[in-house]
Amino acid sequence: MSALDTAMPARMTEVRAAIKTGLETALARLPAGELRDAMEYGCVGGKRIRGFLVMESARLHGAEDAAALPVALAVEMLHAYSLIHDDLPAMDDDDLRRGMPTCHIQWSEATAILAGDALQSLAFEQLTDPAVGDTEVRVTLVRRFAEAIGARGMVWGQMQDISAEQAVEPLDLNAVKSLQQAKTGALIGFAATAGAVMRGADPAPMAEYARNLGLAFQIADDILDVTGDEETAGKRVGKDAAAGKATFVSLLGLEEARDKAAAMVRRAELALTPYGDGDQTGAAAENLRQLARFVIHRQT
Amino acid sequence: MSALDTAMPARMTEVRAAIKTGLETALARLPAGELRDAMEYGCVGGKRIRGFLVMESARLHGAEDAAALPVALAVEMLHAYSLIHDDLPAMDDDDLRRGMPTCHIQWSEATAILAGDALQSLAFEQLTDPAVGDTEVRVTLVRRFAEAIGARGMVWGQMQDISAEQAVEPLDLNAVKSLQQAKTGALIGFAATAGAVMRGADPAPMAEYARNLGLAFQIADDILDVTGDEETAGKRVGKDAAAGKATFVSLLGLEEARDKAAAMVRRAELALTPYGDGDQTGAAAENLRQLARFVIHRQT
Numbered sequence A, B: 001m002s003a004l005d006t007a008m009p010a011r012m013t014e015v016r017a018a019i020k021t022g023l024e025t026a027l028a029r030l031p032a033g034e035l036r037d038a039m040e041y042g043c044v045g046g047k048r049i050r051g052f053l054v055m056e057s058a059r060l061h062g063a064e065d066a067a068a069l070p071v072a073l074a075v076e077m078l079h080a081y082s083l084i085h086d087d088l089p090a091m092d093d094d095d096l097r098r099g100m101p102t103c104h105i106q107w108s109e110a111t112a113i114l115a116g117d118a119l120q121s122l123a124f125e126q127l128t129d130p131a132v133g134d135t136e137v138r139v140t141l142v143r144r145f146a147e148a149i150g151a152r153g154m155v156w157g158q159m160q161d162i163s164a165e166q167a168v169e170p171l172d173l174n175a176v177k178s179l180q181q182a183k184t185g186a187l188i189g190f191a192a193t194a195g196a197v198m199r200g201a202d203p204a205p206m207a208e209y210a211r212n213l214g215l216a217f218q219i220a221d222d223i224l225d226v227t228g229d230e231e232t233a234g235k236r237v238g239k240d241a242a243a244g245k246a247t248f249v250s251l252l253g254l255e256e257a258r259d260k261a262a263a264m265v266r267r268a269e270l271a272l273t274p275y276g277d278g279d280q281t282g283a284a285a286e287n288l289r290q291l292a293r294f295v296i297h298r299q300t
Helices: A003-028 A034-043 A049-060 A065-086 A109-127 A135-149 A154-166 A173-183 A185-198 A204-227 A248-252 A254-271 A279-297 B003-028 B034-043 B049-060 B065-086 B109-127 B135-149 B154-166 B173-183 B185-198 B204-227 B248-252 B254-271 B279-297
Strands: none
Touching: A003 A034, A003 A049, A003 A065, A003 A279, A034 A065, A034 A109, A034 B154, A049 A065, A049 A185, A049 A204, A049 A279, A065 A109, A065 A135, A065 A154, A065 A185, A065 B109, A109 A135, A109 B065, A109 B109, A109 B135, A109 B154, A135 A154, A135 A185, A135 B109, A135 B135, A154 A173, A154 A185, A154 B034, A154 B109, A173 A185, A173 A204, A173 A248, A185 A204, A204 A248, A204 A254, A204 A279, A248 A254, A254 A279, B003 B034, B003 B049, B003 B065, B003 B109, B003 B279, B034 B065, B034 B109, B049 B065, B049 B185, B049 B204, B049 B279, B065 B109, B065 B135, B065 B154, B065 B185, B109 B135, B135 B154, B135 B185, B154 B173, B154 B185, B173 B185, B173 B204, B173 B248, B185 B204, B204 B248, B204 B254, B204 B279, B248 B254, B254 B279
16 A cells, blocks of 8 residues: 555545534534534534545645635535435435434434525535635635535436436436436535635536546445445445336446446546646545545445 | 605515516526426515515615615525425425415425425525625625524524424413524514625614514514414414414414504614615615505505
8 A cells, every 4th residue: 555545544534523523613603402403413424525525626726724624514514404305204215324313213304304404504604604715716606506506406416316216217327317417416516626616726627527426426326225235334225226216227237337437437537637746736636536436445 | 645655565566576587587597397397386476575675675775776686586585495394294284375285285295395495505596696796795695694594593493483383381472582583583684684785884773673573574474373364365374373382472462462563663663763865765764664564464
């Protein structure tokens, strides 16, 4: 194992700790009670891949950790809200998440809906933190965030996913791809390009990285749903196949899905070519390369 | 009837038309489908009191209608999302709203949850519209909006309301007041102070106006729940009494509740004293005075 191979996990640990503390601090400012407890519960655990993307995207463009952290918190809060709402009985009806009972099981449906709603607002609030940058940067981030997570992005993707479950014909590969590029890809795209926006740089290379990373991530998720076990994954598996849902695995088969994910990872790595190998830039680019490889080898 | 008495309804009609067109335009930019249809459905109708507050608050401070409109749209989208989620079976479980089936009855629970979620994001997006003002103004509005509608404001109030329904002891007057100041008052406060923020003026007088207007509005709502009829109100009435819920009417009686609402309206009018009587300012202040009187005499 090279020095860089150990640097990425160390950085991941550091980022996770910073995000954990940041989330706790932001939530501690809210009035105590069941709403805050449920919001906090929804934010516990997780791989923090989206937050890590923000931090490394920032470093890649020469932004400070202190400036990137509120953006990473926004992305993680938003992700937590989306999971809480996706798990609701009227949606995916899941009872297990990150190895714990889902939010509406632990509390109640009403509390879970409200905790998700309030996490969305709190995510936007993070982006207004003066530490992030000047007002131009912050407004641009708010606009890009709103576009990524709403009726053109994440929520649109989730709606397609729900509709597909009720449709007679399963989706084809293009439809699954565009659904996933919205449902998980849009927020990943926001996270990966945040550093460029913060420094007024061209976000295109990181957008290309994110497109490939997002699809590789989703293919890996579909593979895990078939091959993973619940205890390691911390969530129910085998649900998609049981529901007859079109996934990358059902459409491509396990082997071709694996090949496709590996090809996406190579393209994601290639997208990082424009970035130099300065101390900070090089370390961040290498971490992002390793992250791309990590997402298809993870077990959770 | 004086000229001013006819000016306010005319301005209200004008503002409602501008908001209707603005909402339609913003929603038309989204991908077609059930999600957009449900979002549009949730935005139809309504008195547009919050949007009107934004427009008159802007005029009171010398801001243009074109600058205020995106903020009014944000407030109305946010209000629409809050009604869609409040009406859900796990929340207030209402089947009638603005004289039409509620969103989850018309579509489905999943669609209603997602339509609300996407309306929240879209509301934030409106605030980033360059027409609103410079980046400093827009970031400040985003921050104030996030604070007003989240776990310190609107959602906190809704959570208290839901919890109160399950509690053994009904709430006392102070608890009902603080619940309502959050649940309906926080967004009204944001709307009423938006103009001051847009023009860098002191928001305190309009915040005082909004506090009183919001409480008068809520007392009138509680009175309507007892004395109103469903057809005129366009929503179910008598629900609070049937649920044994503490309201301003159950705590004060009908007569004292009416007196209190009238006193609040006088205080709201008094809060407008600092504003001059220039052409625009005077007209806006007079409209805001009439709005305060309107909220306690409305039948819906």
